[in-house]
Amino acid sequence: MAAERILITGAGGFVGQALVRALAGTRPVIATDRTGLDFADLPSVTALPGEIDDPALVAALTAEPLAAIIHLATIPGGAAEADPALAARINVAAPMALIDAATAHGNTPRLLFASSIAVFGDPLPPHVDDLTPARPMLRYGAHKAMIEEWIATLTRRGAVRGLSLRLPGIIARPLAPSGMKSAFLSNLFHALKAREPITLPVSADATCWLLSRRALVAQLVTALDLTEDPATARLNLPALHIRMGELVAEVARQTGADAALAAYAPDPAIEAAFGAQPPLSTPAADALGLTHDGTLANLVAHALADL
Amino acid sequence: MAAERILITGAGGFVGQALVRALAGTRPVIATDRTGLDFADLPSVTALPGEIDDPALVAALTAEPLAAIIHLATIPGGAAEADPALAARINVAAPMALIDAATAHGNTPRLLFASSIAVFGDPLPPHVDDLTPARPMLRYGAHKAMIEEWIATLTRRGAVRGLSLRLPGIIARPLAPSGMKSAFLSNLFHALKAREPITLPVSADATCWLLSRRALVAQLVTALDLTEDPATARLNLPALHIRMGELVAEVARQTGADAALAAYAPDPAIEAAFGAQPPLSTPAADALGLTHDGTLANLVAHALADL
Numbered sequence: 001m002a003a004e005r006i007l008i009t010g011a012g013g014f015v016g017q018a019l020v021r022a023l024a025g026t027r028p029v030i031a032t033d034r035t036g037l038d039f040a041d042l043p044s045v046t047a048l049p050g051e052i053d054d055p056a057l058v059a060a061l062t063a064e065p066l067a068a069i070i071h072l073a074t075i076p077g078g079a080a081e082a083d084p085a086l087a088a089r090i091n092v093a094a095p096m097a098l099i100d101a102a103t104a105h106g107n108t109p110r111l112l113f114a115s116s117i118a119v120f121g122d123p124l125p126p127h128v129d130d131l132t133p134a135r136p137m138l139r140y141g142a143h144k145a146m147i148e149e150w151i152a153t154l155t156r157r158g159a160v161r162g163l164s165l166r167l168p169g170i171i172a173r174p175l176a177p178s179g180m181k182s183a184f185l186s187n188l189f190h191a192l193k194a195r196e197p198i199t200l201p202v203s204a205d206a207t208c209w210l211l212s213r214r215a216l217v218a219q220l221v222t223a224l225d226l227t228e229d230p231a232t233a234r235l236n237l238p239a240l241h242i243r244m245g246e247l248v249a250e251v252a253r254q255t256g257a258d259a260a261l262a263a264y265a266p267d268p269a270i271e272a273a274f275g276a277q278p279p280l281s282t283p284a285a286d287a288l289g290l291t292h293d294g295t296l297a298n299l300v301a302h303a304l305a306d307l
Numbered sequence: 308m309a310a311e312r313i314l315i316t317g318a319g320g321f322v323g324q325a326l327v328r329a330l331a332g333t334r335p336v337i338a339t340d341r342t343g344l345d346f347a348d349l350p351s352v353t354a355l356p357g358e359i360d361d362p363a364l365v366a367a368l369t370a371e372p373l374a375a376i377i378h379l380a381t382i383p384g385g386a387a388e389a390d391p392a393l394a395a396r397i398n399v400a401a402p403m404a405l406i407d408a409a410t411a412h413g414n415t416p417r418l419l420f421a422s423s424i425a426v427f428g429d430p431l432p433p434h435v436d437d438l439t440p441a442r443p444m445l446r447y448g449a450h451k452a453m454i455e456e457w458i459a460t461l462t463r464r465g466a467v468r469g470l471s472l473r474l475p476g477i478i479a480r481p482l483a484p485s486g487m488k489s490a491f492l493s494n495l496f497h498a499l500k501a502r503e504p505i506t507l508p509v510s511a512d513a514t515c516w517l518l519s520r521r522a523l524v525a526q527l528v529t530a531l532d533l534t535e536d537p538a539t540a541r542l543n544l545p546a547l548h549i550r551m552g553e554l555v556a557e558v559a560r561q562t563g564a565d566a567a568l569a570a571y572a573p574d575p576a577i578e579a580a581f582g583a584q585p586p587l588s589t590p591a592a593d594a595l596g597l598t599h600d601g602t603l604a605n606l607v608a609h610a611l612a613d614l
């Protein structure tokens with residue numbers, strides 16, 4: 001049983017909580033986060049709260065061999081810009097130390113790393129595909145690209161079976177401040193559902209790559225058991241390419257709200273970073289059976305189900 | 308005068324000592340290293356010894372604005388494999404913290420980062436040029452590739468004017484244990500000069516990219532004042548492509564030793580990592596005026612002059 005155990009970091013977050021619940025019952029899960037570990041109803045889940053850069057926590061998390069690690073813990077975009085030293089510690093030093101500790105047993109754990117489309121930076125080229133090079137502009141994106149490089153090296157060395165998955169915008173997150181500059185994408189859902197006005201910092205023609213939590217969790221669960229080509233160390237996840245005006249209209253339709261509650265006041269920096277995402281091709285992920293929400297209507301329905 | 312000051316880390320090392328002497332007198336130099344700072348004869352050099360991951364040292368090094376930083380400090384190949392935690396701290400966390408501290412003054416310092424051909428890993432493709440992707444196998448090489456990514460990001464952001472220079476084998480280093488798996492390249496010079504036998508862990512047909520300290524320091528001094536295209540964030544340095552048997556013959560000729568003092572006992576791992584380097588093209592560096600030793604005879608003469 002021990003060799004089946006899966007460690008999930010960032011398990012108290014929006015994605016982590018759903019991922020723990022999706023995997024609990026199928027195998028033993030060790031869940032860690034600085035907060036939010038509410039899994040008392042799940043006997044197969046061991047909750048070990050703490051700071052992921054605390055050596056004592058890392059030692060406890062890796063005391064027994066792990067079959068897999070899904071590393072979600074991170075300091076996201078805006079929060080990383082606000083505290084560069086903390087972000088470097090949590091986003092770069094911590095995963096390096098965690099992986100070294102986890103591989104000290106000599107087995108070769110599966111390692112899924114939640115990277116981000118932030119590795120592409122801005123401006124983006126007219127089309128993004130599996131060969132588009134990383135060119136981050138945010139500290140967060142650079143940290144993700146650095147750990148991708150580290151995991152690719154450890155995979156070549158045979159220490160882990162690593163796969164870095166670049167996450168697009170995940171909707172709809174809770175309304176609480178998340179440190180994410182892309183929070184407006186989720187806040188739209190909360191506003192229209194509550195019949196409240198919202199001013200979006202992008203234009204109606206802004207285009208974004210979006211994925212629901214449900215579809216992301218399904219991709220992570222699938223990726224856990226993939227035996228892809230070891231050279232495939234980095235994957236862009238399938239996501240829908242959505243125009244902001246169409247998203248507003250569909251959220252309004254499904255919530256019964258007036259689409260006019262959403263106003264557009266484009267901030268050039270936000271539009272460039274989060275609202276100018278071109279068509280996306282993900283042939284490598286497609287070939288592995290990873291899939292997005294399918295349709296805008298599904299995406300919005302899945303996102304509203306999380307509110 | 309303050310805006311002219313140059314910080315050199317790893318200044319007590321084989322390359323650092325020569326670089327400090329090459330720059331001293333032209334502008335104020337702050338030299339730091341954990342040991343080896345013997346610059347009392349140079350009034351323009353301020354020696355600040357310490358561990359580069361010590362926040363108090365970093366604060367002292369960056370208390371005044373810096374015009375440039377040449378970051379040489381590193382835990383090299385073999386030593387990094389022996390102490391992964393130390394290597395991650397010195398090779399990854401320390402330069403990130405140092406650069407953040409140095410850029411807090413709001414100026415845009417020139418930043419030269421001593422990267423390594425270790426970013427290419429092994430086996431190498433049949434030819435290496437400016438477009439060959441990084442694919443490290445050593446921890447050291449991965450650390451270098453990660454900081455290259457970080458410096459490229461900070462350069463895009465306008466925080467530094469960064470340039471990562473990938474160093475080939477630098478000869479001839481002192482005989483002392485250096486933590487470098489490629490030490491045999493330097494040890495050859497010491498052995499033949501002393502008329503002592505040496506067993507090389509590669510074959511006579513092994514091929515290596517080599518550069519003398521003198522030629523490397525000249526490239527670093529030139530690079531300091533380059534105003535290259537900001538997109539040129541990483542450069543392979545020009546180096547001679549030398550066959551081991553030819554190197555042995557030339558060192559024997561110039562030292563008057565018997566070439567038969569050198570025996571070959573190839574270690575497959577060493578041969579793969581350091582003795583299978585294919586032809587190298589460096590058009591980007593060539594266009595910027597960076598040059599290697601020119602001839603094998605020059606390379607060996609320059610190397611012997613350092614012994």
